[in-house]
Amino acid sequence: MIDIKALRDDPERFKNGVRLKRADVNIDELLAIDTRRRELTGAVEVKRAEQNKFSKEMGPELGRLKGQLKSATGAERTAIETKLKELERRPAELKLEAAELDKQLAETGPKWHDLMLRIPQPPAADVPVGAGAEDNKEIRRWNAPHFDPSKSFESQRGFKPKTHLELVRDLGLVDFERGVKTAGTRHYVLTGLGMKLHQAALRYAFDFITEKRGFTAMGVPVIVKEECMQGTGFFPFGRDQAYHIEESRRGAGHDLFLTGTGEVGLMGFHADEIIPIEQLPLKYTTQSTCFRREAGASGKDTAGLYRIHQFDKVEQVVICRADDTESRGWHKHMLETVEMILQGLSLPYRLLQCCTGDLGMKNEDMIDVECWMPGRGDVGADGVPSGEWGETHSASRLGDFQCRRLNLRYRDADGKIHIAWALNNTVLASPRVLIPILELNQNADGSVNVPLVLRPHMGGIEKITPR
Numbered sequence: 385m386i387d388i389k390a391l392r393d394d395p396e397r398f399k400n401g402v403r404l405k406r407a408d409v410n411i412d413e414l415l416a417i418d419t420r421r422r423e424l425t426g427a428v429e430v431k432r433a434e435q436n437k438f439s440k441e442m443g444p445e446l447g448r449l450k451g452q453l454k455s456a457t458g459a460e461r462t463a464i465e466t467k468l469k470e471l472e473r474r475p476a477e478l479k480l481e482a483a484e485l486d487k488q489l490a491e492t493g494p495k496w497h498d499l500m501l502r503i504p505q506p507p508a509a510d511v512p513v514g515a516g517a518e519d520n521k522e523i524r525r526w527n528a529p530h531f532d533p534s535k536s537f538e539s540q541r542g543f544k545p546k547t548h549l550e551l552v553r554d555l556g557l558v559d560f561e562r563g564v565k566t567a568g569t570r571h572y573v574l575t576g577l578g579m580k581l582h583q584a585a586l587r588y589a590f591d592f593i594t595e596k597r598g599f600t601a602m603g604v605p606v607i608v609k610e611e612c613m614q615g616t617g618f619f620p621f622g623r624d625q626a627y628h629i630e631e632s633r634r635g636a637g638h639d640l641f642l643t644g645t646g647e648v649g650l651m652g653f654h655a656d657e658i659i660p661i662e663q664l665p666l667k668y669t670t671q672s673t674c675f676r677r678e679a680g681a682s683g684k685d686t687a688g689l690y691r692i693h694q695f696d697k698v699e700q701v702v703i704c705r706a707d708d709t710e711s712r713g714w715h716k717h718m719l720e721t722v723e724m725i726l727q728g729l730s731l732p733y734r735l736l737q738c739c740t741g742d743l744g745m746k747n748e749d750m751i752d753v754e755c756w757m758p759g760r761g762d763v764g765a766d767g768v769p770s771g772e773w774g775e776t777h778s779a780s781r782l783g784d785f786q787c788r789r790l791n792l793r794y795r796d797a798d799g800k801i802h803i804a805w806a807l808n809n810t811v812l813a814s815p816r817v818l819i820p821i822l823e824l825n826q827n828a829d830g831s832v833n834v835p836l837v838l839r840p841h842m843g844g845i846e847k848i849t850p851r
Contacts, residue, residue, distance in 0.1 A: 385789040386503050387803075388418065401506030404513060404740035409502040417496045424489040431482045435475070501620055504745040505785040511749055514739025520752065525734035526727060531824055533732050533756040537771060543828040544768050547759030548819045549688045552578060554830055556851045557822075558689070558815075570678065570693045574815065577848050581834070582696070582814050584841035585821065589698040589725055589812035590671050597721055599669040599700055604649025606672050607640045612652035615790035617746030617782075618644065624679040642675035646699035647808045654703065655790040658801060664794055665704040665714065669811065672697065689815045690760075690774060698811035703792065706802050711781050715749065718779040718809035722753050725812060726776075728837045731820050732756040734773060746785050753777035753810075755820040776817055779809040 391398050391411070399411050512521055527533065530540075537545045552558035557578025563571040574582050593599045613619040613626065627642040643649060650668045659666070674697050700721070702714045719735065726733045738750040754773035761772035787793070787804040794804050825833040831849045834842055 385500050386505065386785070387788065388500065391415070391503070392418070397506055398503060401504055404507055405504045405743060405745060406515075406741060407502065407504045407745060409499060409504075411503065414496065414499040414503070417492055417499065421489065421492045421496060424485060424492065428482065428485045428489060431478065431485055435478045435482060498620075501614065501789075504621075505617075505748050505783060507740045507743055508749045508781070511743065512737060512739045513741075515741040516739070517742045519739040520736040520742055521739070523735040523737050523751070525732070526723065527732050528727075528730040528824070530730065531732055531756070533771065533773075537758045538768070541828075544766070545758045545823060546826060546830070547688075547769065548757075548822045549759070551822045551826060551830075551832060552689075554850050555832065555848050557581065557818075557848070560688075567693075570691065572689065572692065572815075577842075577845070578815075578818075580842055580845075581818060581821070581838070581848070584834075584838040585729075585812060585814045585817055586671055586696055586698055587841045588728070588837055590669070592725055592728075593669045593698060593700055593721060593811050596724075597717075599667045602650060602653070602668050602670045604646060604653060604670050604672065606643045606646075606649065606674070608643055608648055608652060609638055610641060612648055612655070613641050613643075615655055616648045616651050616786050617789060618648065621745040625677050627675050627677060643672070644674050644676045645808075646670040646672040646674070646697060647701055650699065650701045651703075651786055651790060651792070651806060651808075654792050657792060659703070659792075659794040659804065661705065661794050661796050664804070665702050665710075667700070667702055669698060669700040672699070674813075689819055692815075695813055695815060697813040700809050700811050702807045703787070703804050704807070705794065706784060706805050711783070711805050711807060714807050715751070715779060715781050718807065719751055719753075721811065722777045722779065722809065726753070726755065729817075729821065729835050731817075731824060733776075744780075746782055747780040748783045748785070749781040751779045753779070755817070756824070757820050758823045759819065774816075774819065776813065776820070777810040780807060782806045782808070 386398065392415070395411060395415060401407075402409055402411060512519070514520065525533075532540065546554070555578075556576055557574065559573040559575050563573045566573065590601070594601050607629065610619065613623075618626065622644070625644060629640040629642070631637075632639050649672070650670055653668070654666070674695050676693060678691055678693060700718065702718075704710050704714060723733070723735075733753055733755045736752045736754060738747075738752055743750050752775050755776045756771060757774040758771040759769050760774055761770035763769050782805070784803040784805055786806045792804050792806075793801050795801055821835060822832050825835065827833065827847075829850075831847050833847055834845055839846060
């Protein structure tokens with residue numbers, strides 16, 4: 385949720401953000417409702433003051449008139465009785481008038497709140513303008529010593545590569561058919577060394593972020609209330625991507641939702657709290673199972689491990705002061721973490737500055753990280769894919785967007801309360817990361833070398849060989 389005061393002061397900034405992010409929300413409608421709410425709020429306050437004043441003055445006035453009534457006769461008596469009736473009737477009238485204003489004010493609330501939730505975080509001023517992912521700008525890339533994505537796989541390795549689909553089948557690492565039988569499309573079963581490799585990659589990343597980068601390990605719920613999904617900005621924007629557990633139909637007090645990232649639970653942890661400034665920044669990481677319906681992705685990356693409904697991810701968040709320099713510093717720190725992990729795995733990668741049209745609704749800035757995947761891309765006449773970059777990580781600055789929605793604040797040294805700022809980053813997501821690991825470490829005989837950094841988590845296994 386954005387700052388309504390900031391919107392009133394500079395509506396053009398938010399209108400530009402809506403346009404750049406192609407959001408479906410009418411800011412002029414919101415401002416009109418907001419003006420009406422403020423007018424009604426003022427009218428209610430005036431009416432309450434009138435009620436209070438009348439209550440204070442009515443008692444003495446009633447006493448005075450009743451005293452006069454004792455000696456009054458004729459027309460004078462009639463006039464006093466009429467005045468008394470008016471005074472006695474007025475409290476009820478004022479109550480009804482106040483109730484009507486309250487009703488009108490309440491009627492504006494749902495629409496105002498809905499529109500507020502739909503306004504995206506405006507992009508940072510230095511984010512390049514673009515329509516979508518095709519307009520993202522490459523920042524830099526890193527090539528592993530043993531592989532250069534600008535050259536063909538065969539020219540460097542001396543043989544035609546298999547795709548990860550072929551490798552996991554031949555090596556007995558994944559069973560897609562039984563995964564579909566068990567849970568439907570885009571599901572899978574990691575088997576044998578496939579599960580061990582998956583766990584090894586996650587453990588390597590988790591140990592790295594906690595032991596070498598000093599982040600606090602957390603185990604958070606992956607089933608959360610709607611308020612948590614809304615607070616982190618996944619609702620209403622990405623509601624169609626979430627799995628919904630309709631507990632209310634069973635008599636429970638609220639429905640629940642499966643989270644698509646550990647970020648939801650990590651951020652929800654401090655909702656409605658005021659953090660002392662000396663405790664900032666908060667640096668949290670979690671490993672969790674993530675669930676995404678992938679609605680709208682029909683026909684895209686439907687085969688294999690790239691776009692699936694369930695996966696595991698090591699996620700990190702930072703909650704810091706409301707300071708742009710500090711936020712950018714942590715963003716750099718997160719990207720350095722990703723680069724160190726990928727270099728440790730010897731996976732070629734590139735960093736992309738996401739343009740305004742690819743930021744998503746909650747981010748003010750985002751850097752995507754893509755790894756080279758030889759099994760992706762166009763298939764040539766020889767039946768071999770050309771290779772292609774595939775997204776594996778994403779690091780985002782959110783400003784105060786999530787913290788404002790979650791009412792997550794901090795108290796500075798002077799006792800003043802501020803809305804905190806937040807960042808998040810994918811440390812590692814698996815099994816997607818297994819795609820470049822398997823494809824780039826394959827051998828001509830169909831075996832796959834286990835990256836050095838993963839071998840301690842694989843019981844010392846150096847190579848996975850065909851069954």
